[in-house]
Amino acid sequence: MSRRISPVIPGFGLTLGYTLVYLSLIVLIPLGAMFVHAAQLTWEQFWAIISAPRVLAALKLSFGTALCAAIINGIIGTLLAWVLVRYTFPGRKIIEAMIDLPFALPTAVAGIALTALYAPAGLVGQFATDLGFKIAYTPLGITLALTFVTLPFVVRTVQPVLADIPREVEEAAACLGAKPLQVFRYVLLPALLPAWLTGFALAFARGVGEYGSVIFIAGNMPMKTEILPLLIMVKLDQYDYTGATAIGVLMLVVSFVLLLLINLLQRRIETP
Amino acid sequence: MSIRRYALAALASAVFAGSAIAKDYELLNVSYDPTRELYQQYNAEFIKHWQQAHPDDKVKIQQSHGGSGKQARAVIDGLRADVVTLALAGDIDEVAKLGKTLPDTWQTRLPEASTPYTSTIVFLVRKGNPKGIKDWGDLIKKDVSVITPNPKTSGGARWNFLAAWAYGLKAGGSEAKAQEYVKELFKHVPVLDTGARGSTITFVNNGQGDVLLAWENEAFLALKEDGGNDKFEIVVPSLSILAEPPVAVVDKNAEKKGNEAIAKAYLEHLYSPAGQKIAAENFYRPRDEKVAAEYAKQFPKLDLVTIDKDFGGWKTAQPKFFNDGGVFDQIYTAQ
Amino acid sequence: MSASTLGAAASANAARRGSSTSRRILISLGWLIFALFLLLPLVIVVSQGLKMGLGTFFEAIFEADALSALKLTLIAVAISVPLNLVFGVSAAWCVSKYNFRGKSILVTLIDLPFSVSPVIAGLVYVLMFGAQGLFGPWLQDHDIQIVFALPGIVLATIFVTVPFVARELIPLMQEQGTQEEEAARLLGANGWQMFWHVTLPNIKWGLIYGVVLCTARAMGEFGAVSVVSGHIRGVTNTLPLHVEILYNEYNHVAAFSVASLLLILALFILLLKQWSENRINRLRHSAAEE
Numbered sequence: 001m002s003r004r005i006s007p008v009i010p011g012f013g014l015t016l017g018y019t020l021v022y023l024s025l026i027v028l029i030p031l032g033a034m035f036v037h038a039a040q041l042t043w044e045q046f047w048a049i050i051s052a053p054r055v056l057a058a059l060k061l062s063f064g065t066a067l068c069a070a071i072i073n074g075i076i077g078t079l080l081a082w083v084l085v086r087y088t089f090p091g092r093k094i095i096e097a098m099i100d101l102p103f104a105l106p107t108a109v110a111g112i113a114l115t116a117l118y119a120p121a122g123l124v125g126q127f128a129t130d131l132g133f134k135i136a137y138t139p140l141g142i143t144l145a146l147t148f149v150t151l152p153f154v155v156r157t158v159q160p161v162l163a164d165i166p167r168e169v170e171e172a173a174a175c176l177g178a179k180p181l182q183v184f185r186y187v188l189l190p191a192l193l194p195a196w197l198t199g200f201a202l203a204f205a206r207g208v209g210e211y212g213s214v215i216f217i218a219g220n221m222p223m224k225t226e227i228l229p230l231l232i233m234v235k236l237d238q239y240d241y242t243g244a245t246a247i248g249v250l251m252l253v254v255s256f257v258l259l260l261l262i263n264l265l266q267r268r269i270e271t272p
Numbered sequence: 273m274s275i276r277r278y279a280l281a282a283l284a285s286a287v288f289a290g291s292a293i294a295k296d297y298e299l300l301n302v303s304y305d306p307t308r309e310l311y312q313q314y315n316a317e318f319i320k321h322w323q324q325a326h327p328d329d330k331v332k333i334q335q336s337h338g339g340s341g342k343q344a345r346a347v348i349d350g351l352r353a354d355v356v357t358l359a360l361a362g363d364i365d366e367v368a369k370l371g372k373t374l375p376d377t378w379q380t381r382l383p384e385a386s387t388p389y390t391s392t393i394v395f396l397v398r399k400g401n402p403k404g405i406k407d408w409g410d411l412i413k414k415d416v417s418v419i420t421p422n423p424k425t426s427g428g429a430r431w432n433f434l435a436a437w438a439y440g441l442k443a444g445g446s447e448a449k450a451q452e453y454v455k456e457l458f459k460h461v462p463v464l465d466t467g468a469r470g471s472t473i474t475f476v477n478n479g480q481g482d483v484l485l486a487w488e489n490e491a492f493l494a495l496k497e498d499g500g501n502d503k504f505e506i507v508v509p510s511l512s513i514l515a516e517p518p519v520a521v522v523d524k525n526a527e528k529k530g531n532e533a534i535a536k537a538y539l540e541h542l543y544s545p546a547g548q549k550i551a552a553e554n555f556y557r558p559r560d561e562k563v564a565a566e567y568a569k570q571f572p573k574l575d576l577v578t579i580d581k582d583f584g585g586w587k588t589a590q591p592k593f594f595n596d597g598g599v600f601d602q603i604y605t606a607q
Numbered sequence: 608m609s610a611s612t613l614g615a616a617a618s619a620n621a622a623r624r625g626s627s628t629s630r631r632i633l634i635s636l637g638w639l640i641f642a643l644f645l646l647l648p649l650v651i652v653v654s655q656g657l658k659m660g661l662g663t664f665f666e667a668i669f670e671a672d673a674l675s676a677l678k679l680t681l682i683a684v685a686i687s688v689p690l691n692l693v694f695g696v697s698a699a700w701c702v703s704k705y706n707f708r709g710k711s712i713l714v715t716l717i718d719l720p721f722s723v724s725p726v727i728a729g730l731v732y733v734l735m736f737g738a739q740g741l742f743g744p745w746l747q748d749h750d751i752q753i754v755f756a757l758p759g760i761v762l763a764t765i766f767v768t769v770p771f772v773a774r775e776l777i778p779l780m781q782e783q784g785t786q787e788e789e790a791a792r793l794l795g796a797n798g799w800q801m802f803w804h805v806t807l808p809n810i811k812w813g814l815i816y817g818v819v820l821c822t823a824r825a826m827g828e829f830g831a832v833s834v835v836s837g838h839i840r841g842v843t844n845t846l847p848l849h850v851e852i853l854y855n856e857y858n859h860v861a862a863f864s865v866a867s868l869l870l871i872l873a874l875f876i877l878l879l880k881q882w883s884e885n886r887i888n889r890l891r892h893s894a895a896e897e
Contacts, residue, residue, distance in 0.1 A: 009704050009705075009785055009788050009789065009792065009801075010792075010798040010801075011700060011701075011704075011798055011802075012701060012704070012705050014697075015697040015698070015700040015701035016701040016705075016707075018693075018694070018697045019694065019697050019698040019701055019713070019717075020713075022690075022694045022697075023694075023698075023716055023717065023769075026762070026765055026766055026769060027716065027719060027720055027766065027769060028716070029735075030731035030732055030734075030735055030766070031719075031723070031731055033731055033734045033735045033740070033741055034727065034730070034731050034734060036741070037734055076640045076644070079633065079636060079637060079640065080637050080640060080641065082633065082637075083633055083634055083636075083637035084637070087630060087633070087634055089634045091638065093881065095637070095638075095641050096881065097874065097877045097878050097881050098641075098645060098646070098649070098874070098877070099645070100819075100820060100823060100873075100877055101645065101649060101823075101870065101873060101874065101877070102645070103820060103823050103824045103827065103873075104823035104824065104826060104827045104869065104870065104872075104873030105648075105649070105652070105827055105866070105869065105870060105873070106827045106828070106829040106846075106847030106850055106851075106866065106869065107725070107827075107829045107830060108829045108847065108850065108851050108854075109652060109829075109847070109850055109862075109863075109866040109869075110648060112854060112862075113648040113649075113651040113652050113655075114648055116651055116655075117647060117648060117651055123647070123651070124647070147644060148644060148645070148648060151644060151645065152820075157778075160778070160779070161778075164782070180629065195778070198778075201718075202718065202721050202722075202774075205718070205721055205722030206721050206722060208722065208724070209722055209723055209724030209725065209726075209727070210724070210725075211724060211725055211726050211830045212725065212829045212830045212833075228724070229724045229725075229726045229727075232724070232726050232727065232730070233726060236730070241734070244730065245730075245734070248724070248727045248730065251723075251724060251727070252719075252723060252727070255719070255722035255723070256715060256719060256722075258722075259715045259718050259719065259722060260711065260712065260715045263711045263714050263715050263718075264711050267711060
């Protein structure tokens with residue numbers, strides 16, 4: 001089954017075995033339990049649950065806002081990574097150290113703080129109110145919350161790769177007369193793309209499932225600002241475990257396929 | 273633990289030969305969100321009460337709070353509650369049905385359908401009542417925005433919804449009119465939080481909405497927490513619902529821990545004058561008439577419908593209004 | 608140094624810095640994004656915590672329930688992080704040093720916990736070990752409690768932090784390739800010696816960084832733990848759950864104080880990592896100059 005890159009490095013059986021056993025115990029068997037539970041449904045029942053209008057609306061909302069947040073992060077995350085790697089400036093170390101904080105902040109706290117900030121009477125929200133639009137309790141608020149919780153992903157995946165690209169490559173391109181945008185397009189982008197895709201995919205996948213930080217700011221209006229994880233909670237509160245696991249299975253399958261596609265794409269880019 | 277308990281018991285019986293054997297109790301009360309303050313105070317009172325009769329016992333009461341449905345689910349899934357004190361009888365019914373840890377007839381085991389205190393749904397408005405809200409009819413006036421939690425996830429919100437329904441039924445005269453009313457009402461709701469506390473915070477801290485539909489005890493607590501800033505007022509509508517948060521011993525868990533006697537006493541003592549007073553001090557309407565008379569000023573009289581008489585109990589109301597495809601779903605999907 | 612090389616160096620330098628305007632714009636943009644998206648919410652948390660002064664702040668932190676929540680959080684971190692560390696090294700090893708069929712699927716499976724909603728992460732353990740779950744009856748007969756007790760909290764924490772160390776190490780180890788290890792083997796080192804003396808020093812920083820992130824995330828996990836905790840005050844409440852409880856008790860100042868404590872802990876770990884990284888870099892530099 002295995003083809004070693006190098007014939008002399010030991011430990012394949014041990015590490016693969018351990019990895020598989022650990023993953024199975026912690027992740028796969030528990031997730032399998034969810035599939036087993038959902039398997040009590042017939043296909044028709046399963047389909048009826050996941051094609052209900054509210055589920056579809058939530059599906060669109062969850063995936064849409066997560067996608068927007070991932071795109072925003074793809075842009076500002078790359079920018080932050082660029083600034084952190086390429087320039088020395090006052091406060092660089094502070095930013096560098098604090099980028100990861102959204103991981104550490106309990107998501108509920110993030111939700112409460114963001115709502116306080118973006119609610120119509122809040123610090124930032126009041127400016128939006130003056131301009132005639134709302135941030136909290138709209139999909140925009142959800143997107144902002146997701147952008148906050150997933151910010152570290154893109155920065156942290158792009159940063160090391162960017163640091164490894166020899167500056168001479170860009171300099172050579174610049175000396176040969178390439179404009180900055182051309183340098184970015186033809187030199188940096190191809191090198192960054194795999195890492196960027198990983199960060200993007202992780203941010204996206206995490207955003208789809210995020211619960212704690214979103215429920216405070218979402219408004220939770222059926223058909224409008226109701227996210228998928230909330231629907232799972234709603235089903236659970238009706239003691240409808242099977243319905244909840246059906247939505248769980250749906251989310252899991254979609255996430256898995258997305259991540260798999262991106263991992264495959266990335267390998268194709270890496271091994272031309 | 274058990275060795276220590278036996279050792280203590282042996283010691284106690286040696287020292288107080290002839291007197292009752294001292295025991296070490298650890299009681300878990302699984303409750304819903306707004307009762308934290310109530311049970312903190314009550315637990316101290318109950319321990320005092322129990323130790324009067326059993327001076328050598330050690331009693332420790334643990335509390336767990338959260339959304340009523342979520343808490344019921346935790347007990348069904350194995351949280352070892354000795355007693356549950358939840359927001360609605362429907363939730364304890366599910367514990368009996370799915371968890372099989374207490375009999376279906378649990379509501380007959382204590383007086384007043386196992387509900388030692390009650391509450392009702394009132395309006396909390398901003399100071400001076402700028403929108404002039406007096407009754408349910410005013411909630412659907414133009415420019416009025418209403419804050420209430422999501423009935424799908426919050427027990428308190430289900431009481432809100434049923435109270436609104438009762439008004440719609442009375443004012444309109446038919447179920448169709450009632451549905452029209454609640455549909456219109458929910459068009460005025462900009463945020464549906466997942467729990468009652470979440471809604472209170474949205475209204476009080478984040479400044480959303482003109483009126484908050486709340487448990488009476490929540491509304492009083494919001495006034496109290498406001499610290500006399502007078503930013504809010506309570507408006508009592510012409511008609512509301514008698515919110516009945518029930519209590520029950522979870523037999524199987526209590527048996528396993530040897531807590532049957534103390535768990536039963538814990539709930540029974542809620543009906544005593546001392547227990548009723550603590551309920552009233554925490555803004556729950558006491559059942560005991562004497563105590564109720566004492567606190568009459570605090571609780572204005574109003575017309576109250578009840579879940580059992582007017583809605584046929586939770587077993588009928590829950591599926592009709594709140595389960596998937598019920599009235600609440602219809603008013604949103606049919607928009 | 609001749610004039611021509613000086614000129615070339617200068618132009619290379621100019622290219623390196625880019626035009627100073629674009630540099631300035633980018634840096635200001637970076638700061639703006641950082642301030643708006645990251646700093647502002649964090650400032651809100653800390654400033655709310657300090658609203659009533661340091662006295663109330665410390666009171667909230669040293670209150671008995673907060674301390675027991677801190678203890679529980681640290682225990683959960685102390686168990687879950689080392690387990691995920693060993694897993695991460697092992698997973699990165701087999702993924703980066705060998706080619707085999709199904710590798711993409713394995714890598715995706717390692718990433719999967721990132722994308723599983725915390726609600727589901729908690730739910731799956733309830734479905735397995737809850738009273739109505741697959742192993743529920745057996746566990747009850749043997750009087751073993753997993754969910755609504757420490758084991759459940761630890762399991763949920765492990766679940767959400769599984770990928771962190773592996774995620775950091777895989778790209779690093781892939782990039783480093785296998786030559787150094789091969790050389791070590793050819794020089795007669797056995798597997799463990801090779802790992803300790805060649806691989807580990809090479810991946811040390813990635814490893815530390817992964818552990819730091821894993822720790823930070825394990826401390827802050829809310830959703831999954833909330834499902835399996837049971838919320839018993841002073842017994843099964845972790846710090847993030849304690850924050851929620853305080854908030855729900857109208858005790859906003861205390862809630863944000865405890866949240867600030869979490870932030871400070873995380874910041875401390877992150878700074879520790881950066882400090883040691885800088886130190887090592889400096890050592891390396893001075894070694895290179897000599």
